[in-house]
Amino acid sequence: MTAAxxxxxxxxxxxxxxxxxxxxxxxxxxxxxLFLAGLVKGTTHLAAGHxxxxxxxxxxxxxxxxxxxxxxxxxxxxARGATPEECLAELMSKATGVCRAKGGSMHLTKADRNMxxxxxxxxxxxxxxxxxxxxxxxxxxxxxAVAFFGDGATNIGxxxxxxxxxxxxxxxxxxxxxxxxxxxxxxxxxxxxxxNPAADRAAGHGLPAxxxxxxxxxVVHETVRTAATRxxxxxxxxxxxxxxxxxxxxxxxDPAKYRPEGELEEWLARDPLLLARERLGKLxxxxxxxxxxxxxxxxxxxxxxxxxxxxxDADPAQALxxxxxxxxxxxxx
Amino acid sequence: MAxxxxxxxxxxxxxxxxxxxxxVAEGIxxxxxxxxxxxxxxxxxxxxxxxxxxxxxxxxxFGPGRVWDTPISEQAFIGAAMGAxxxxxxxxxxxxxxxxxxxxxxxxxxxxxxxRYMTGGQVTVPLVIxxxxxxxxxxxxxxxxxxENWALTVPGLKIAAPATPADVVGLMASAxxxxxxxxxxxxxxxxxxxxxxxxxxxxxxLGRANxxxxxxxxxxxxxxxxxxxxxAAAERLATEGVSAEVVDLRCLIPLDMRTVLASVQRTxxxxxxxxxxxxxxxxxxxxxxxxxxxxxMLDAPVRRVAAECVPLPFADxxxxxxxxxxxxxxDAVRRLAAY
Numbered sequence: 001m002t003a004a005x006x007x008x009x010x011x012x013x014x015x016x017x018x019x020x021x022x023x024x025x026x027x028x029x030x031x032x033x034l035f036l037a038g039l040v041k042g043t044t045h046l047a048a049g050h051x052x053x054x055x056x057x058x059x060x061x062x063x064x065x066x067x068x069x070x071x072x073x074x075x076x077x078x079a080r081g082a083t084p085e086e087c088l089a090e091l092m093s094k095a096t097g098v099c100r101a102k103g104g105s106m107h108l109t110k111a112d113r114n115m116x117x118x119x120x121x122x123x124x125x126x127x128x129x130x131x132x133x134x135x136x137x138x139x140x141x142x143x144x145a146v147a148f149f150g151d152g153a154t155n156i157g158x159x160x161x162x163x164x165x166x167x168x169x170x171x172x173x174x175x176x177x178x179x180x181x182x183x184x185x186x187x188x189x190x191x192x193x194x195x196n197p198a199a200d201r202a203a204g205h206g207l208p209a210x211x212x213x214x215x216x217x218x219v220v221h222e223t224v225r226t227a228a229t230r231x232x233x234x235x236x237x238x239x240x241x242x243x244x245x246x247x248x249x250x251x252x253x254d255p256a257k258y259r260p261e262g263e264l265e266e267w268l269a270r271d272p273l274l275l276a277r278e279r280l281g282k283l284x285x286x287x288x289x290x291x292x293x294x295x296x297x298x299x300x301x302x303x304x305x306x307x308x309x310x311x312x313d314a315d316p317a318q319a320l321x322x323x324x325x326x327x328x329x330x331x332x333x
Numbered sequence: 334m335a336x337x338x339x340x341x342x343x344x345x346x347x348x349x350x351x352x353x354x355x356x357v358a359e360g361i362x363x364x365x366x367x368x369x370x371x372x373x374x375x376x377x378x379x380x381x382x383x384x385x386x387x388x389x390x391x392x393x394x395f396g397p398g399r400v401w402d403t404p405i406s407e408q409a410f411i412g413a414a415m416g417a418x419x420x421x422x423x424x425x426x427x428x429x430x431x432x433x434x435x436x437x438x439x440x441x442x443x444x445x446x447x448x449r450y451m452t453g454g455q456v457t458v459p460l461v462i463x464x465x466x467x468x469x470x471x472x473x474x475x476x477x478x479x480x481e482n483w484a485l486t487v488p489g490l491k492i493a494a495p496a497t498p499a500d501v502v503g504l505m506a507s508a509x510x511x512x513x514x515x516x517x518x519x520x521x522x523x524x525x526x527x528x529x530x531x532x533x534x535x536x537x538x539l540g541r542a543n544x545x546x547x548x549x550x551x552x553x554x555x556x557x558x559x560x561x562x563x564x565a566a567a568e569r570l571a572t573e574g575v576s577a578e579v580v581d582l583r584c585l586i587p588l589d590m591r592t593v594l595a596s597v598q599r600t601x602x603x604x605x606x607x608x609x610x611x612x613x614x615x616x617x618x619x620x621x622x623x624x625x626x627x628x629x630m631l632d633a634p635v636r637r638v639a640a641e642c643v644p645l646p647f648a649d650x651x652x653x654x655x656x657x658x659x660x661x662x663x664d665a666v667r668r669l670a671a672y
Contacts, residue, residue, distance in 0.1 A: 066420065100453035111455035116419055117448060124444055127409045131416025131424075138372065138398065139421055158439075161409035168404065322454035323489055325512030331488065332622070333540065333591035 009218050011283035015293055017059055017217050018276045021051035022297035024075045025273060027084040028248075030305050031074065031091055031105070035252050039309070040091045044105040045072035048247040049215075052272035053178050054079035056220025057146060060228060066114045066136070066145040068129040071106035072178075072246075073118030076148055080115035082108060085304035094311040101314035102322075114143075123153040126162035126175065133166065133173035133231075144231045145173045146224075152183030154197035163205040163239070172231035174224065177241045178214060184250045185258055202239035214242025215272040218279065244272075354524040356498035356531065357387035357463070360505030361425055365395055368423060371509055374401040374410050375427030384429055385465050385524055407437035411462065415445050418460035423509055431466035431480045431518065438483075445514045446489025460514045461505075466494070467558050467608055468656050469522030474644040477521075477652075479608035481556070482615045484516045485585050491539055492585040494518040496560035498528040500583060503537030511539060520557040540587025544596065548578035551602040551666050554593055554619055556582045559606040559657060566662035575670045585615050593619060594627050601632040602669050606662055611639035633672035638665045 028048040034040045047054070054075035058067070069076035077087055082098050090097030091105050099109055106120040116132065119125035129147035136143035153159050154177060166173050177198035181188055194200035202209035210223050220242055227238035245267035249256035256264075280290055323329040351359070365371045373395075378388040379402040392400045403410040407428060414424040428434055434441055441462065449456055468477035484492050491513050495501045501519070508515040545560065546567050555563040560581045567577035578596050582589060597603050603623055605616035616637040623635055641655045 068416075098453075099451060099455070102453045103451040107451045109452040109455055111452065116416075116456065117452060119444065121439055121443055124412065124439055127412025127440070128416035128419070128444065130409065131413030131418075132420045133416075134413055135417040135420040135422045138417075145416070158408050158412065161404075161406045162412065164404060165406060165409040165413060169401075318453070323450050325449070325457045325459070327454065329488075331586050332588040 009221070011280060011285040014218065014276065014280055014283060015285055015289060017055050017221070018273070018280060018290070019293040019297050020055045020079060021217065021273055021276065022294055023084060023300055024051045024054065024078050026298055026301035027078060027087065027304070028074060030088060030301055032248065034088065034092060034305070040105070041093065042104050043251045043253070044091065045251050046246070046248040047072050047075040049245050049267065049272070050178055050180065051075055052217040052220055052276070053148070053176065053214045053242050053244060056217040057148070057176060057224040060221045060224035061144065061146065064114055065143050065228070066116055066129065066132040068116055068125040068132070068145065068147045069118045070122070070125070070149055070153070071118055071120040072150065073108055073148070074105070077108035077110055077115055077118065080110055081113040082110040082115065083304065084301050085307045088304055089308040089311050092308050093314050094308055095313060095315050096308070096311040097314070100318050102318060123149065123156035123158035125149070126153070126158050127165065130162045130166045130171055130173050133171035134169060136172055142232055143172070144228050146176060147173065148176045148178060150183070151177060151179040151181070151188040151197045153177070154201060155192060160201070160205070163202065163207060163237070166237040167205045167207050170234065170236040173237045174227045174231060175237060175239045176224070177239070179241050179243050180246045182246070182250065185254065196241055198239055199241035207237055207239050209239040209241065211241050212243070214244035215270050216275050217272060349530045350527050351498045351530040352524065353498045353501055353526045353528070354385065354387055355389065356501040357505070357519055358389045358391060359531070360502040361388070362391060362394060363502065364506060364509040365391070365399060370421060371423045371425060372399045372401065372417070373425045373427070374403050374414060376403055376405055376429050378402060378427050383427070385521070387519065387524070388427070407433055408440065411437040411440045412444070414460055414462070415440060415458060418458045418514070419448070419456050423459045425461045425463060425509060428462060428464040430476045431464040432475050432478050434464060434480060434483065441490070441516070442487045446487050450489060457512045458514045459512045461508045461517050462514070463517040463519060465521045466518040467520045467522055468645050468652055469558065471647060471649055471652065473647040477645045479640065481518050481585055482609040482613055485615050485618065489514070490586060491515040492518070493539060493583065494520070494557040494585065495583060496523065496557050496581050499531040499535060500537055502531035503535045504539065504583060506536045507539045515539070518557060522558050523561070526561070537583065540584050540589055542583055542589035542592040543581045544578060544592065545581045546577070546579040548576040548600065550576045550600055550670055551578070551604060552593070552596040552600045553577050553579045553604050553606055553662070553666065554582060554616070555579060555606045556585070556615070558608050562657060562659055562662055563606050565659045566666060569659065569663050570666055573667070575666060577666055588618070590619070590622050594623065594630070597623060597627050598630050601630055602672070603631070603635045604662070604665050604669055605635065605637045606657055607637065607639040608656055609640060610642045611637060612642045614639045633669050636665050636669050638662050
């Protein structure tokens with residue numbers, strides 16, 4: 001289990017990835033603030049700290065590859081092309097929400113970019129992603145499917161069932177575990193038989209695994225690129241366990257007091273944005289260029305917040321449409 | 334089972350009479366021939382041709398690229414069927430016994446019926462999940478349940494449950510062509526039953542009930558196994574001067590209440606015959622709609638003949654105590670006719 005060999009990544013490419021990560025970070029901060037302001041109801045599971053996984057993976061995929069995410073999925077929706085405005089509008093129950101305010105924070109979906117959903121039952125989407133990969137294989141489309149999931153999902157049956165089926169059928173699917181050390185409020189190590197919950201179990205299903213630094217966007221990118229090449233070449237699935245840390249608690253009601261003192265600070269020192277900035281410097285990208293990217297990202301999200309706030313509320317007529325493919329909700333004559 | 338299939342196939346050539354069992358494979362095969370995106374998956378459905386022999390011939394005709402044997406891993410392959418349905422295929426997945434729907438109920442109740450709605454209509458799930466449902470064969474409590482009412486509790490699933498060989502083919506065509514997820518309940522007790530073969534191109538639309546016997550005194554609403562039970566009861570009652578109309582619902586969703594209400598309008602009396610338990614059974618929904626919208630048509634209370642509210646016992650004598658029988662249906666109709 002070694003990180004993929006590093007390839008030369010240009011300063012220009014990394015700067016783009018960095019800017020996307022800043023967009024996600026600022027969107028998550030906006031979601032947090034809007035929640036506190038009472039403009040977002042229900043719950044949110046913020047991904048601040050996880051940005052390198054979404055951006056590193058997404059930039060290593062083809063546009064038509066399939067992505068399946070969890071209820072902590074804002075970063076994946078945005079990395080695959082959903083706009084911060086339509087995501088924040090969704091959270092704020094607006095008619096312009098990416099799911100017309102019928103999904104909410106836990107179900108962000110951007111199907112026209114093949115980001116096929118955020119699933120809120122732990123582990124449920126791993127077999128679904130395997131099925132998309134099966135479909136790609138049968139259609140000979142060369143597409144790959146990616147399932148992102150948390151460390152907590154590695155103890156549920158669907159994780160093992162999906163890995164087995166994907167291995168047996170040699171499906172072009174990549175299983176990416178975002179190991180942020182906590183299964184909701186509980187340290188994953190205290191409820192899991194193996195130290196690396198996803199990577200250590202891959203071999204049991206005959207699958208290769210990569211255990212990587214999930215805060216380094218270039219490492220994630222290279223690892224996913226290799227796995228995608230492998231999948232497209234007919235060599236089957238790869239399990240990637242990317243270690244990372246969430247900056248906020250599990251959900252909006254969780255102040256994360258169970259974390260040992262100093263742990264957050266240690267991880268903040270390895271913030272994916274910081275790591276990317278350091279590398280940008282080494283690649284010769286100037287401070288001014290980085291600052292300009294920061295400003296563009298902040299402006300984009302600030303405008304998104306204003307536009308989402310100004311958007312009309314959810315259309316009541318939406319409640320009774322789109323149960324069925326014909327657009328209706330008719331269940332009887 | 335293989336003997337029965339072979340024998341009836343010979344008969345079919347001469348008389349056009351086929352079994353319900355072979356009609357399942359026939360219905361799937363017809364759709365696989367006309368649409369290359371139709372693929373099958375399930376346990377033992379390939380070279381083994383299904384434990385109930387309902388996929389006979391498919392593997393031979395369509396090969397391993399379109400007929401996939403799965404591990405005993407319902408969450409994996411029903412989830413995979415969903416993912417494939419969202420991305421350009423029309424999977425037909427088999428859950429061997431309907432009791433096993435519980436193993437993958439998460440996908441059936443929480444993922445498949447909701448993903449279109451909760452994404453604001455961004456995706457469709459053209460998926461058929463077929464399963465052998467119901468009792469009468471002595472498989473005991475964990476392999477005999479009639480669970481069509483489970484599916485009825487979840488908005489977003491279409492539910493078909495054919496009673497005849499021709500309807501198996503016709504409803505299968507509609508289910509596979511549907512862009513919505515369909516749970517397709519094949520009744521174990523009907524597999525060996527025979528009837529006229531479906532003509533070429535036979536399609537029965539989802540949600541259209543069938544008046545399978547006309548009558549004036551009382552309406553019997555039935556589904557799958559309770560259709561022949563109700564017909565037998567009606568036959569017996571006719572000799573006693575009671576004229577019973579039998580409506581085969583064919584589907585629970587869409588639910589053809591127009592046909593039911595039209596029948597009750599003429600007969601003024603309604604008996605609902607269900608194999609699922611009385612508690613939470615589908616007849617409760619039918620009865621409530623008739624009470625709401627057809628109250629003034631009624632000359633008597635609505636009666637439900639459903640399974641007793643116990644797990645299904647093993648022995649035939651005990652099973653008969655639980656599942657609606659011709660005697661119990663006839664009894665209920667007699668009492669209602671005299672009301």
